Amino acid sequence: EADIYQTPRYLVIGTGKKITLECSQTMGHDKMYWYQQDPGMELHLIHYSYGVNSTEKGDLSSESTVSRIRTEHFPLTLESARPSHTSQYLCASSGGLGFRAFFGQGTRLTVV
Amino acid sequence: DQQVKQNSPSLSVQEGRISILNCDYTNSMFDYFLWYKKYPAEGPTFLISISSIKDKNEDGRFTVFLNKSAKHLSLHIVPSQPGDSAVYFCAARGTQGAQKLVFGQGTRLTINP
Numbered sequence: 335e336a337d338i339y340q341t342p343r344y345l346v347i348g349t350g351k352k353i354t355l356e357c358s359q360t361m362g363h364d365k366m367y368w369y370q371q372d373p374g375m376e377l378h379l380i381h382y383s384y385g386v387n388s389t390e391k392g393d394l395s396s397e398s399t400v401s402r403i404r405t406e407h408f409p410l411t412l413e414s415a416r417p418s419h420t421s422q423y424l425c426a427s428s429g430g431l432g433f434r435a436f437f438g439q440g441t442r443l444t445v446v
Numbered sequence: 447d448q449q450v451k452q453n454s455p456s457l458s459v460q461e462g463r464i465s466i467l468n469c470d471y472t473n474s475m476f477d478y479f480l481w482y483k484k485y486p487a488e489g490p491t492f493l494i495s496i497s498s499i500k501d502k503n504e505d506g507r508f509t510v511f512l513n514k515s516a517k518h519l520s521l522h523i524v525p526s527q528p529g530d531s532a533v534y535f536c537a538a539r540g541t542q543g544a545q546k547l548v549f550g551q552g553t554r555l556t557i558n559p
Contacts, residue, residue: 340489367546374455376448377490377535377549392546424489426547433478433539435547437489 337361340425340438347415347445355410355423355441363429363436366408368392368400371422383408415445449473450538452550460558465523467553469536472517476538480547481510481521484533493534494521526557 338359347353359366364385369377369392379392383402397419398412408427412419422442426435451470459465469479477498482490496503496510496519503510509522523530536550 343487365545369549374551376450376551379546379548382546393548422487426489428545433495433545434480434492435537437482437491440487440489442487 338425338427338436338438340423340441342441343439344442345444347443349414349416349445351415353412353415353443355425355443357408357410357425357438358406359408359427359436359438360406361427361429361436362405363427364405365428366402367426367428367435368398368408368410369424369426370394370396371424377424381410415443417445420444448550450536450548450550452534452536452553454553455551456554456556458556458558459526461528462525465521465526465530465555465557467521467523467534467536467555469519469521469550470517471519471538473538473540473548474514474517475541476548477541478539479510479512479519480537480539481508482535482537482549484535484552490535523555526555528557528559531555531557 341356366383368381371377378394380396381400424440425438428435480495481493484490512519533552535552537547
């Protein structure tokens, strides 16, 4: 249904490693979002972007960083992964007059 | 301060019966309310929405009701099918800036054969 893609789907990585979670959409949406979700909990917004070169922190504090150099691409980076970063990370986009957010399939990150 | 709340973490319903999922919110400035369905290890998929100026929206087996005075909305699924078993998230859209979606905690719906 939606043209938004996240890679990798699953990632197990050691403490202290740098990781980048990729998110791309082909719908030309101006707004993009990163949510973090733990099992049984709500989705927490950690980053969002209005458009190219615009990024903002979300409602939940996160040690990750994001960039928006191209409209279609919104990668999330963790400079030094820790076990507390273990979670599911969901990327979404919305645009134009539409109110729906389209989600990617998510990346389940496990830091050991 | 949680602006969108789903107070039932789980719900079990017999196949063919009606499933009713509830959601409460505190911010009267939300302009759209949405329901998403989520399977484990997948991203949420959009199910149905309602504008704050309406009180009902129907799409096939799914109907969403909005009671603005009570700041309450509900999702009705009838008849319930085994494939409906998933976690359902209620979300509300803010009217300012990036029009962020605020999500509830989700309700795990299980449809029993």
